[in-house]
Amino acid sequence: DGGITQSPKYLFRKEGQNVTLSCEQNLNHDAMYWYRQDPGQGLRLIYYSQIVNDFQKGDIAEGYSVSREKKESFPLTVTSAQKNPTAFYLCASSRKQGTYEQYFGPGTRLTVT
Amino acid sequence: AQSVTQPDIHITVSEGASLELRCNYSYGATPYLFWYVQSPGQGLQLLLKYFSGDTLVQGIKGFEAEFKRSQSSFNLRKPSVHWSDAAEYFCAVGLSGGSNYKLTFGKGTLLTVNP
Numbered sequence: 001d002g003g004i005t006q007s008p009k010y011l012f013r014k015e016g017q018n019v020t021l022s023c024e025q026n027l028n029h030d031a032m033y034w035y036r037q038d039p040g041q042g043l044r045l046i047y048y049s050q051i052v053n054d055f056q057k058g059d060i061a062e063g064y065s066v067s068r069e070k071k072e073s074f075p076l077t078v079t080s081a082q083k084n085p086t087a088f089y090l091c092a093s094s095r096k097q098g099t100y101e102q103y104f105g106p107g108t109r110l111t112v113t
Numbered sequence: 114a115q116s117v118t119q120p121d122i123h124i125t126v127s128e129g130a131s132l133e134l135r136c137n138y139s140y141g142a143t144p145y146l147f148w149y150v151q152s153p154g155q156g157l158q159l160l161l162k163y164f165s166g167d168t169l170v171q172g173i174k175g176f177e178a179e180f181k182r183s184q185s186s187f188n189l190r191k192p193s194v195h196w197s198d199a200a201e202y203f204c205a206v207g208l209s210g211g212s213n214y215k216l217t218f219g220k221g222t223l224l225t226v227n228p
Binding site for chain 2: 004006031033040041042043045048050058088090092094096100101102103104105106107109
């Protein structure tokens with residue numbers, strides 16, 4: 001079955017630690033995205049990548065970093081510089097042709113205390 | 114810049130009643146339009162999309178949406194709501210024909226279904 005996997009489902013970290021969230025897709029999509037979701041805020045774009053070895057900042061990139069070394073993988077690192085890292089993080093992917101609707105993973109809930 | 118407004122933060126309907134969720138967008142050209150649904154603690158699932166042609170589009174789970182260019186709207190409808198439809202619904206807009214594949218999402222409408 002094709003799809004997007006995010007691991008782990010729940011992640012707990014102490015303040016001051018960096019943490020990396022995994023996102024893998026086997027849909028053969030070129031573009032991948034990371035969103036942050038907070039209650040009442042909708043989805044806010046953190047980073048996106050339209051091709052391997054290239055990525056762009058979204059609306060709230062501060063305190064986050066990404067890499068895109070493989071087409072299938074787009075890990076997100078939440079650094080200690082992110083002031084409010086506790087949130088639900090969603091990864092998505094899309095084609096670069098047609099209507100490029102985005103397909104989402106199940107999400108990772110990160111709690112930092 | 115494109116934007117999406119979902120005027121209703123929370124809607125409550127009775128099971129079996131009809132439903133309409135509103136979505137307005139701001140964009141100069143004809144956009145691609147999408148509706149997604151999210152159950153608590155889950156990812157988003159695509160319900161339907163509009164990119165051209167017939168302005169009334171059918172989606173999964175019995176949902177439909179109508180694109181009205183004159184009103185810059187893309188409202189989601191369902192004739193008879195089931196308890197399992199309780200979820201959060203997001204409208205999204207994308208740029209058609211460009212090289213930027215980002216989507217802009219509304220803040221969502223939470224649907225509660227009363228038995």
